[in-house]
Amino acid sequence: MADDIALVVGLGNPGPKYEGNRHNVGFMVLDVLADRIGGKFKAHKGGAEVLEGRLGSRKVVLAKPRGYMNTSGGPVAGTARFYKVQPADIVVVHDELDLPFAAIRMKLGGGENGHNGLRSITKSLGTKDYHRVRFGVDRPPGRMDPADYVLRDFSLVERKELAFELDRAADAVEALLDLGLEAAQNKFH
Numbered sequence: 001m002a003d004d005i006a007l008v009v010g011l012g013n014p015g016p017k018y019e020g021n022r023h024n025v026g027f028m029v030l031d032v033l034a035d036r037i038g039g040k041f042k043a044h045k046g047g048a049e050v051l052e053g054r055l056g057s058r059k060v061v062l063a064k065p066r067g068y069m070n071t072s073g074g075p076v077a078g079t080a081r082f083y084k085v086q087p088a089d090i091v092v093v094h095d096e097l098d099l100p101f102a103a104i105r106m107k108l109g110g111g112e113n114g115h116n117g118l119r120s121i122t123k124s125l126g127t128k129d130y131h132r133v134r135f136g137v138d139r140p141p142g143r144m145d146p147a148d149y150v151l152r153d154f155s156l157v158e159r160k161e162l163a164f165e166l167d168r169a170a171d172a173v174e175a176l177l178d179l180g181l182e183a184a185q186n187k188f189h
Helices: 022-037 073-083 116-125 146-150 156-179 181-188
Strands: 006-010 042-044 048-055 058-065 090-096 104-108 131-136
Touching: 006 022, 006 073, 006 156, 022 048, 022 058, 022 090, 022 131, 022 146, 022 156, 048 073, 048 156, 058 073, 058 156, 073 090, 073 116, 090 116, 090 156, 104 156, 104 181, 131 156, 156 181
Parallel strands: 006 058, 006 090, 090 131
Antiparallel strands: 042 048, 048 058, 104 131
């Protein structure tokens, strides 16, 4: 990643109804990062709640799109344009069904793997070449519809470890910003 400003986006759905959902893990990680910066999110004309600050050596804008997951692209692209952030300096934190609970994987580019938030961002940015920090939420049990599963809260067992795992995911975001992709992958994969 370059030394310019980075845009760190957490994906989720707005409102208290969705707060504890697996799909909102991106928002949860951004809340941890906001605590580290020591600020509060504020409405921005780009269509997101934003917080400007520093994480390690990097100047960052944390952003939570205000719309629903499947419309995240417009607010992400609008916020990136406003702050003049290139796609290679965007980090999207999101839930990942194909990883066990709390497993963290980072990558640059790649497919959306059925994730509507990523699909919307890729379409709005016109590229897949942005960073992703994927937080595992595991596969749904039995024949449960994945869309229903991600809109459920974490289980009681998962919630006992969640604060620790969200903190570790925030550490991964900081490592990606400070050390670059390969070094961060070596540390967290």
